[in-house]
Amino acid sequence: MPVHAPDGTLLARRSIHRGPVGDYGVETVRLPNGRTVDLDVLRHPGAGAVVPLHEDGSVTLIRQHRHAAGGMIWEVPAGKLEPGEAPEACAARELEEETGLRCGALRRLTTIHTTPGFTDEVIHLYAATELSEVPARPEADEIIECHRFSGSEALAMIRRGDITDAKSIVALFLALA
DSSP, X not given: OOEEETTEEEEEEEEEEEOSSOEEEEEEEEOTTSOEEEEEEXXXXXXXXXXXXXXXXXXXXXXXXXXXXXXXXXXXXXXXXXXXXXXXXXXXXXXXXXXXXXXXXXXXXXXXXXXXXXXXXEEEEEEEEEEEEOOOOOOTTOXXXXXXXXXXXXXXXXXXXXXXXXXXXXXXHHHHO
């Protein structure tokens, strides 16, 4: 059954691969201009990301191994939404798992589309405050180092090109504004 959307009509979908990240497939779509095209699309459950913002204005960043990015990169803690999980619960969970920090308060920053040319993934961005330490619980495939930086140093890292992860750049600029 076709799905109608403001940007066109889905006529057919052929799933190529379903995995932990999402469902990758080819979608035949009738565009608003009447043309019919095949598009590669990754359907993703969404994610939560969080800037751990300490009382003194410093932030905790993670340096995480990302195979697709070619090695270790600087990021804010983030992860995929579990089925039925609220975005703020995901952000708080990922904060604890990846950094060993628990937050007493979360402030919504915004929601971003990561790469709308091929995926429907959205990441809900938050700032976490009232931080306390708990045991970190990284997943088996996560290689993570935690480091604390002043807000001005984190922004300088973006300007120097040390932080290239888009969600982290947006979240840091909004949290430190």
